[in-house]
Amino acid sequence: xxxxxxxxxxxxxxxxxxxxxxxxxxxxxxxxxxxxxxxxxxxxxxxxxxxxxxxxxxxxxxxxxxxxxxxxxxxxxxxxxxxxxxxxxxxxxxxxxxxxxxxxxxxxxxxx
Amino acid sequence: xxxxxxxxxxxxxxxxxxxxxxxxxxxxxxxxxxxxxxxxxxxxxxxxxxxxxxxxxxxxxxxxxxxxxxxxxxxxxxxxxxxxxxxxxxxxxxxxxxxxxxxxxxxxxxxxxx
Numbered sequence: 001x002x003x004x005x006x007x008x009x010x011x012x013x014x015x016x017x018x019x020x021x022x023x024x025x026x027x028x029x030x031x032x033x034x035x036x037x038x039x040x041x042x043x044x045x046x047x048x049x050x051x052x053x054x055x056x057x058x059x060x061x062x063x064x065x066x067x068x069x070x071x072x073x074x075x076x077x078x079x080x081x082x083x084x085x086x087x088x089x090x091x092x093x094x095x096x097x098x099x100x101x102x103x104x105x106x107x108x109x110x111x112x
Numbered sequence: 113x114x115x116x117x118x119x120x121x122x123x124x125x126x127x128x129x130x131x132x133x134x135x136x137x138x139x140x141x142x143x144x145x146x147x148x149x150x151x152x153x154x155x156x157x158x159x160x161x162x163x164x165x166x167x168x169x170x171x172x173x174x175x176x177x178x179x180x181x182x183x184x185x186x187x188x189x190x191x192x193x194x195x196x197x198x199x200x201x202x203x204x205x206x207x208x209x210x211x212x213x214x215x216x217x218x219x220x221x222x223x224x225x226x
Binding site for chain 1: 116118119143145147153154155156157160162168170202204205208212213214215216217218219220222
């Protein structure tokens with residue numbers, strides 16, 4: 001069974017520092033990998049989706065890489081801001097039905 | 113604006129009662145999903161539906177039921193058989209099959225059993 005792990009569980013950085021969030025998965029047979037942001041008590045907002053044939057995706061200050069062979073993805077957030085404080089979750093799509101397996105998330109706090 | 117609407121946002125239930133959570137989308141997506149989120153854990157899939165009048169059990173379907181009579185709607189019923197129903201419930205949809213498969217979420221419904 002696919003397992004998704006996110007380490008660390010929590011992270012605190014000063015404003016302006018770059019954020020590096022890690023996601024690992026046990027089965028490399030994935031359709032895609034998605035990164036989400038969740039604010040307290042809210043739903044999830046999609047940040048980036050990387051198809052299995054891609055190596056990375058970029059959107060503004062966000063960049064996500066995917067290495068299927070090693071079962072890893074990394075989300076980079078450049079020049080962090082207090083507004084980036086949230087929980088970040090990664091999820092891998094494991095079959096053609098669109099079912100996602102989620103990690104437990106990394107809680108990020110950016111201090112002014 | 114296009115999106116997913118979940119209601120109610122907060123719900124309290126007495127033990128032994130069934131409750132139904134509403135999920136409506138106007139994104140014209142075929143696929144819809146229900147997830148459960150518990151503190152410190154990732155989301156777990158309850159049920160999913162790829163098309164009207166069809167749905168499949170996810171990883172934790174016991175004690176839950178769904179229907180998909182309309183493309184826009186995918187309500188979830190939490191029955192009295194669900195042993196630990198207090199959780200945050202999230203509905204999602206995607207254009208899987210016609211697009212990238214990106215998942216869009218509603219704002220969630222928090223259920224508390226008294």
